[in-house]
Amino acid sequence: MTSLDAATLAKLAGVKLRARAVMEGVLSGLHKSPHQGQSVEFSEHKEYAPGDELRHLDWKAFGKFDRYYVKRYEHETNLKATLVVDASGSMGYRSGPLSKLEVATTLAGTLAYLLVRQQDAVGLSVVTRAGSADVPPRSAAGHLHTLLDSLDTLQPGGGTDLFAAADHLAERVRRGQLVVVFSDLFDDREEALGRLLALRARRNDLVLFHVLDPAELEFPFDDPTLFLSLEDERRIEVNAREIRESYLEEFRAFLDRTRAACTEADVDYTLVRTDEPLDGVLLRFLGRRQRRAA
Amino acid sequence: MTFGQPWLLLGALAGLIPLAVHLFDRRKPRPHPFAAIAFVLRSQRRTASRLKLKRFVLYTLRTLILLSIPLALARPELRRPGAAVSRAAGPAATVVVVDRGLAMRFVDGQSLFEKVRSEARSAIATLGPEDPITVLPCGPEVTPPSAPGLDRREARETLDRMVPAWSTADLGRCFGVAARALEESPTAGKRIIVVSAFTAGSLRLETPLPTLRGPGDKRVRPEMVLRDVAKGRKVLPNHFLADLKAEPAPQSGVRAVQVGFTVRNVSDAPAREIQATVELGGRVVGKTFLALTPGGTAQKTLTVRSEVGGPVAGAVTLSPDGLAEDDRRDFVVQVPRELRALVVDGSPSPVRYRDEVFFLEAALSAPSSPIRPVVKDASAGLREPLEGYDVVVLANVPAPVPEEVARLKAFVERGGGLLLSMGDKVEPEPWTARMGELLPRPLRLVRAAGSEAGAGDGRAAKFGDVHWSDPLFAPFSGRGREGLMGARFQRYMLVEGGARSDGSDVLAAFDDGAPAFITARHGHGRVLLFTSTLDRDWGDFAIRTSYLPLVQRAAAWLAGALDERETLEGRVGQTVALHPDPQAQVTSVKSPSGLAVPVRGEADHALQIGPLPEPGLYRTYDATGQLVPGSQFAVTLDPADSDLTRLDETQLQAYFGEEAVRGPGGTADRRVPIWTWLVVTAAMAFFAEGLLLRKP
DSSP states (O other), X not given: OOOOOHHHHHTSOSHXXXXXXXXXXXXXXXXXXXXXXXXXXXXXXXXXXXXXXGGGBOXXXXXXXXXXXXXXXXXXXOOEEEEEEEOSGGGGOOSSSSOHHHHHHHHHHHHHHHHHHTTOEEEEEEEETTEEEEEEEEOOHHHHHHHHHHHHTOOOOSOOOHXXXXXXXXXXXXXXXXXXXXXXXXXSOTHHHHHHHHHHHTTOEEEEEEEEOHHHHHOOOXXXXXXXXSSSSOEEEEEHHHHHHHHHHHHHHHHHHHHHHHHHTTOEEEXXXXXXXXXXXXXXXXXXXXXXXX | OEESSGGGGGGGGGGGHHHHHHHHOOOOOEEEEETTHHHHHHHHHHHHHXXXXXXXXXXXXXXXXHHHHHHHXXXXXXXXXXXXXXXOSSXXXXXXXXXXXXXXXXXXXXXXXXXXXXXXXXXXXXXXXXOOEEEEEESSSOOOOOOOBSOHHHHHHHHHHOOOOSSOOOHXXXXXXXXXXXXXXXXXXXXXXXXXXXXXXXXXXXXXXXXXXXXXXXXXXXXXXEEETTXXXXXXXXXXXXXXXXXXXXXXXXXXXXXXXXXXXXXXXXXXXXXXXXXXXXXEEEEEEEEEOTTOEEXXXXXXXXXXXXXXXXXXXXXXXXXXXXXXXXXXXXXXXXXXEEEEESSOOSSGGGSTTHHHHHHHTSTTOSXXXXXXXXXXXXXXXXXXXXXXXXXXXXXOOHHHXXXXXXXHHTTOEEEEEOOTTOOHHHHHHHHTTTOXXXXXXXXXXXXXXXXXXXXXXXXXXXXXXXXXXXXXXXXHHHHHHTOOBSEEEEEOOSOOTTOOEEEEEETTSOEEEEEEEETTEEEEEEXXXXXXXXXXXXXXXXXXXHHXXXXXXXXXXXXXXXXXXXXXXXXXXXXXXXXXXXXXXXXXXXXXXXXEXXXXXXXXXXXXXXXXXXXXXXXXXXXXXXXXXXXXXXGGXXXXXXXXXXXXXHHHOXXXXXXXXXXXXXXXXXXXXXXXXXXXXHHXXXXXXHXX
């Protein structure tokens, strides 16, 4: 199966369909991968007991010890993950078929599929300036629908407040938990990102999907344009061609700062363009995780 | 700065296009909701001042491009005053020809005469110390200058002594004189510097430029250097009195004078509200206003009344302009004096039209007549004291007694006029016997030429030989003459033939040769004998249209009034012939400013006066220095000299050569073309704009 491009995904209504389609792409990719069955981390062996899946029998161990052992994986070690989705107004921007929020929710939904499929507990935290809406992590199969429904109903609005979101997560997320953040990180305050990355210091495994629109990365405007803020009343009329160079400079500096901060804090950083195939994004991410686990 | 194609300057309006685009063509920006607006804001803040400066520079460059191109196409040139007179290789003998013609009296803030002097001084100052120099003031008359020398003081003194003339300078003649002066100098280089306003009248372009003897006796042209003191002007605007005629207007009343004048406007602008003031006898008697189109002419005629008779001086004055000297013109007019005539009626009648002097009295008393007749019968009239009269008419009067004749004789000798007419009461023998000395010719007998009905013993007589050039008959021409010649006479008195020694003269004769009007002088007075009657008894002359003017004119002529009407007028620079009263003894003439004018006597008592130095009213004086009354005359400017249209640069270049007019270093201003610089500026601005547009 080929990767689904953004235009095709956009034709699919709702997060459920899009996440499922992406997930199928991911699974297809995994099937071709030499790391199949290693979608989550290997943890320990346990002696076989009726009811255990036969595909997890460790035949090498049987050969050595003449006893049946099955492999136990991380998810089987009660992995808890919280998907943090930034639903601020800026995430509603789109220059192509998909908005940043749609990309973020699709990615989050796909990851939720994958995690629930492995019986990991997955929760959701939606970040807006007005506050955060949480769905606590659970591993029940029916929980996936709750998560996907929550993601499906998300609407962009309000300002970005990563500062408050970080504080909120620090309160609600337990140590060692996986935190996956989907955001454009457009918070005017310099220290907001640092506050978010501070979760890593609490021994949380922090993954950051930096979702950006190609227009934000390339600034392809030429004519005099009246730019309107998506989060507040700010507006400015400029000749886009005249400030393009300066804008790109500013934006590159922003990306460099973000990458440097993530590297320094040992945070898994992934830049996501809304026009690229999302299964490819996830495969890249999973492959990286696999390499780190190995 | 001058422009070769000034109309292309309209293209400079294109320089407003960037401003208009900036003001009116601002595109409405497209609204675009954008997430990364914070980065846009920061970028805008960072680049705002730089962009503002860039926009301003772009606007300036574009304006410069759009201004430079039409300005360059208009071919502008800067005029720079010549730094020095054009120099030949080595020293050059130089004649500075300085125009002092009438045009130099033009004042436009500063008098052109002062300008021309200042320019001449400037020209002298820029010459090298080894250049011999002389100054030639150039007027209508030219005096050869001294040979060029190194003494600058003499040249400056000549300039200081120079005065403006009253006629146009003759530059062509001055060039010839200057060339001859240059030939006297041994210096190899020859140069003529001309300082003038170059009016069209000052230079005849068909006259070739002078040449002088050069090396090897070859004729060479001197270097010509022009200094134009009125450069940039097509014409020196001037309105002036081009013509003036003042003459008695008897039809308008006693002492009425008709003043007709023509005003011309030589200018490229209209002249409005020009006031013309008429003065007569020292007081303002009329005013009017004229409006003239550019180059237009207007005529006005005013009828005014003099307070006195005889020769009266007057003037017409216009509102002054740049050349005020031609805005006034003096004149002298002979205002008819009021004459008193004693008419002695020899054959009165209670029936008015049968009265001997009925027609005569009516003619002399006409409203326009300057004569006031007093009619008396023969007995009273001949005893009347004659001192208060100018003319005495004896109409069909019996022969006066000797005492009466003596009084008449004394009257005539004092200057009175005596008109004698015939009739049935005039008996030839007693008349000739008693009035012999006064009669121009002795009376002989009465001749009957025909009956009134035309059926008598012959054809009625009419005038035959008439001296039309005589003042008495001079006005009769055309129909007037036909009317006079149509008169018929049935009777007239024959007189003895032959000329008298005192100069009696037959002014008119009948067609059979018999004298009709005979005149003679006695002392200061005149006698006129009419050999027929002044009523209808002997002919129909009294009812002819020519009767009234002839008898009025005869009375005036007898009183000497016609002689006074001979007025004299002269032009500046010319000579006039004055015929004063022989007893007046005119010995000197003075111009309006008191200059003595040369007077030369002629054999016929005429005086040749002139050359006349200035316009205005000239007065004559006798040997004792007393003013001679009645001999004043007016002198006017030549109207052609008042046309101050200038020769244009093309004509000057064609005549003198482009080098002389433009001057390589010289006289005419240097012209520095700047359109090439404008093209370079436009190109550089275009290049700079491109660079700015490429650089974000």
